[in-house]
Amino acid sequence: MKNRNGIFWGLFLLLSAAILVVSQLHLITYTFSFWTIIATIFLAAVLIKSLVYFSISGTVFSLAFLGILYAKPLGITAIVPWTILGAALLITIGLSMILNPLLNRHRPWMRYRKAFTRGHRGPFFSYEYKSGPDMKTIDKPDVDVYVKMGNSVRYVKSDDFKTANIDVNMGEAKVYFDHVTVKDTAIINVNVSLGGAELYIPSNWNIIKGVNNNMGNITEDGVRNVDEDSPDVTISGLVSLGNLKISYI
Structure with a gap:
């Protein structure tokens, strides 16, 4: 458990540093607000933690919320947020049915x-x-x-x-x-x-x-x-x- 927490915080700090540097260097033409950056760091933390702990729902929904947050630069504004969240729910159910038997060996509580x-x-x-x-x-x-x-x-x-x-x-x-x-x-x-x-x-x-x-x-x-x-x-x-x-x- 301690090793997984170390991996999570290490990846989280590295990604947070990358987001801050990229936002200040204006390497991306799209301008992000302060709260967008904060929300990105939070969702990135959730995504990394989900990956470290093999959480299908956390991984899919964090990516879904990031897609909603960056709909404009990604060019997916035609897709309403509820459609993205609905698709995320269906993907979570499908992946859970397929991958849970394989994840059992990595998650003793499953x-x-x-x-x-x-x-x-x-x-x-x-x-x-x-x-x-x-x-x-x-x-x-x-x-x-x-x-x-x-x-x-x-x-x-x-x-x-x-x-x-x-x-x-x-x-x-x-x-x-x-x-x-x-x-x-x-x-x-x-x-x-x-x-x-x-x-x-x-x-x-x-x-x-x-x-x-x-x-x-x-x-x-x-x-x-x-x-x-x-x-x-x-x-x-x-x-x-x-x-x-x-x-x-």
Whole structure:
């Protein structure tokens, strides 16, 4: 994780320096405002971070917003912003279906079981058709939750909880850890893209947050009650154009 952060900040500073130098030397005939340069640096940061963390949605949408920002010099003013954003959404869905199986090896928080019991089976994933939320109880120390364009509720029960890998892509997931015992340490890996995940965490856990936020929203709710005997639980991963809520119960 530290190495990836170093790559991100190194590339970000190099690109920021290049943008500032080019803007001051007037090497480009089109004149950019101060706020355009600031927005460019911000979107460039999002783009680099998305590439470093293999985030498809972050990469596509940052490029889409840059296209909207530079529509005039690129000669694409005939394309309205909503068309660009709509195309970005379709591209994100298509690339996610194609590339997610290849990205699993690079993102440990995206590991999931590739098939359920019954349902539609495609070349890259399978899922069940259900009218309501998919509700299950998981009784094991290592948990995998994968949600794609649906709603899922998971109740985790374990006397020796170790890890959880939660991947939400254009869906909603609620995961309850209130019937879980952590003997020493545990880790929860999350990857939320164009969706939302809510984690119900015991208030006596000592939560160590290491989640990267890429144009997403991370919130906490409830009161923590941590003491010297509280287990250390790390929440890591990436929230890209999505929402992660940690509720202490």
